[in-house]
Amino acid sequence: MDIKMMFSKERVSFDLKARTKEEAIDELIEMLYKDGKLKDKESFKRAVLKREEEFSTGIGMGIAIPHGKDSSVVEPCITFGVSKNGIDFDSMDGKPAHIFFLISVPEDAADTHLHILSFISRKLMHEDVRQKLFNAKDFEDVINAFN
């Protein structure tokens, strides 16, 4: 399983400036857009916020995985961000989120990509994987956390 294909050095930030949930989503989307993986920021943001309305993707344990499925997405990928101070993301456990995975999926994603995303989602439930993510200093650390 090639996890690397979902990430890119261009879409990683270890110092998110955002202070609120919406700002965090905006900041992550901006990275995604600058990397050329998104055709329409607003359209994708709507999809992400619509998903958040159902219930927050702050899964607790300091992690949030906002995601959206939208035709404006060029190809399935993940944008990764860390907030040192933590951001209130309406998480399930009420605690601020520090680690963010923005998952973007086009309407017609191939199963291979969806399989990788499901693999990553599963990994996030493991304590040791989360620990490695919290300690990650650079892009390689993030990738290695999943291996």
Next chain:
Amino acid sequence: MKILAVTSCPTGIAHTYMAAEALQIAAKELGVDIKVETRGSVGAENEITNEDIKGAHAVILAVDTKVDEERFSGLPIVKASVKDAIKDAKGLIQRAMAMEKKEYVDKVFEAKKESKEKITGAYKHLMTGVSYMIPFVVAGGILIALSFMFGIKAFEEKGTLAAALMDIGGGGAFSLMVPILAGFIAFSIADRPGLVPGMVGGVLAGKLGAGFLGGIIAGFAAGYVVAWLKKVIKLPKTMEGLMPVLILPLLSTLIVGLGMIYIIGGPVAAINNAMANWLKNMSGGSAITLGIILGLMMAFDMGGPVNKAAYTFAVSTLAAGQPSMIMAAVMAAGMTPPLGVALATLIAKDKFTEEEREAGKAAFFLGISFITEGAIPFAAADPFRIIPSIMVGSAVTAALSMAFKCTLAVPHGGIFVLPIPNAVGGLFLYTIAIIIGTLVTGFMISALKPKR
């Protein structure tokens, strides 16, 4: 102890899998055997089988979408959301473990039920298709009937509301009826990849004039073709992504489409021609015999090729507005199938599902409007009991209409034409003929249908 679980979330990208993993981690910690079926955007994975259900203690449904609970009937169910599973998987599993296992007697009963379900696997697929089709029939039929209220030929005037209603009901909803039936039969058999060849096969059935019976054939063919392709095509891992988006839809649609055109299409066209000629020859003979035959034909496939042959023949007898006995018999025979099933849902309530009883009310309305298609959902769900019943009822009605020498001067309209002066000859006896046919069909279905 073995626990089963199903996880599913609206987008099916992340939470479905996180919930599954959380449950698996918790089960490991608790020393419990668990099998988790994920229903995400890739479709169902690690599917729970009947074998699993037999050996399981309880099932956890951590879902935010609608999932089929019926297959677990007999197992205690812990209902939760994916959120609950991510937050407190341990708690869910402990709750599932604390559930009481069903009594021995219940288990025997379930085993019986299960064997019955196996025999009727095809029936289940048929019912799936039918339940998706019903709303199309109801919405389309009622819109067509509304168009008739403006006058039987009002829709022929372009730009009028009556024309729009006919377009929406007839051109829109009704034209989707057979594709939806075929598509969801295939969907039930082969999951999502079945939908494309099923619906395309259904559209072709309509185009070829093979009607809803052709659609049922297309649906089953599509479902089993996809299931077969899935089994025989082995791709390297890297190419697997092509299966659901390219290979399965393309090949299955090609196979089903060619099959429909070359195997089903030819005979249907030949039958259509043969019937048209045969009816022409028949018209010299006994009026009552002709009535019986036309009645049988009208009810046989409700809008399919046999029905169309009888109807077209009748319309051709309406030379320049001249009232025709044959037209009268054909319209009466086309009204009694939906009316008869509607009656049956009233006199034998316990033999129909809730959904069917509701559809029965709509069928009544479609029946009085001479929209024979109103009976299709019932016929598709149980063809071997319903079709003979409505054929007998329609034959009786048409024969009586001929015997009473009733006539009709317009080609369509149901009861809406009855009050129009000179449209119907022998109005009272005509009504009697329709009522008797309805009673025959209604009571015959009630007698033949088994208790649910």
